[in-house]
Amino acid sequence: MSTIGVGIIGGSQGGWASISHIPALKALPDFELRAVSTSRQESANAAGKEFGVEAAFDNHVDLLAHPGVDVVVVAVKVPHHRELISAAIDAGKTVYAEWPLALNLAEATELTRRAEAAGVRTAIGLQGRYHPELRFARRLIEEGRIGRVIGTTMVGSGMVWGGETTRAHAYWYDRTQGATPLTGAALHAIDALNVTLGQFDQLSANLVLGRTQVTVTDDGNTVVPVTAPDQISLTGTLDSGAAASVFYRGGTSRGDNFRWEINGTDGDLVLTAPWGNVQVTDLTLQAGFGTDTAVSPLEVPAEYSAGIPAGLVGPARNVAALYTDLARDLREGTRLVPDFAYAHTRHQLLAAIESASSEGVAQTLG
DSSP, X not given: OXXXXXXXXXXXXXXXXXXXXXXXXXXXXXXXEEEEEOSSHHHHHHHHHHHTOXXXXXXXXXXXXXXXXXXEEEOSOGGGHHHHHHHHHHTTOEEEEOSSSSSSHHHHHHHHHHHHHHTOOEEESOGGGGOHHHHHHHHXXXXXXXXXXXXXXXXXXXXXXXXXXXXXXXXXXXXXXXXXXXXXXXXXXXXXXXXXXXXXXXXXXXXXXXXXXXXXXXXXXXXXXXXXXXXXXXXXXXXXXXXXXXXXXXXXXXXXXXXXXXXXXXXXXXXXXXXXXXXXXXXXXXXXXXXXXXXXXXXXXXXXXXXXXXXXXXXHHHHHHHHHHHHHHHHHOOOOSXXXXXXXXXXXXXXXXXXXXXXXXXXXXX
């Protein structure tokens, strides 16, 4: 495989793919964007023109049939994932699906098994692990710079789940649509915690509906009900024995919108950001070791930005790093990127969190 051809389902102008996947692909010589599809031919043509792609379709079937497409990116609303991912798998394509993989654990299980049975390679959009600051933090922990990790606390904001929204984004507040504070901002942050410090062995959770209604500002200030819990509390023990506490709120805070402390027997790491969606924001890393009485900024060595093209900024940075690993996986047979099997474990975690909250009983995951 020389240049790897990519087709994006959900490539509309101004959409997620346009600010993350497409800039990443254009900056990476291993890939070429060869097709886009949207729900209307007019928007598909506009996207094709803007992104320099001749193959622009108003349906996924034609995109899947395009001979130059090796990797299919599914970047649409979660309720459509099952149909589109299944079709891509049946077409024998490598599939890169945005997170969440599916609406629920049952659908995630079905898609994971389907991909495994078909023998196709998969990737899931959990790119937060590729932050250079997180890579460096993991190395510091592995080298014992903060001693044994004994506890961690994370507090963040979901940002977009505030008291007002637009008609196009009202679905964020509906728990049946798959894009909630728990499945979105909170899970991305929890996954970063797990990748850095290990998985939960046991957890308790409390999911609270703080806002019961939201105002749709571009629809005559219509008020619609909120069904997705927007106050998320999670406490537990990691498989390393360290204590962990996570709190995520909907909307924004006038204080800190992201702060994560990792406390060890001989040091502390602190990661902060102005934006609570960890996978897309810029992180700042501070640390204190040994006899230090406070944390101070740490410069991240350039080697931890491997896979991120120089000059690439914003949401595209971590997505580009994931694509870099995907190229290696496809060419060398490695297993570097988080795939559907890994996504399935994240859906199992979501199910455990929901059960712990609804039943009021700690869940054992180990």
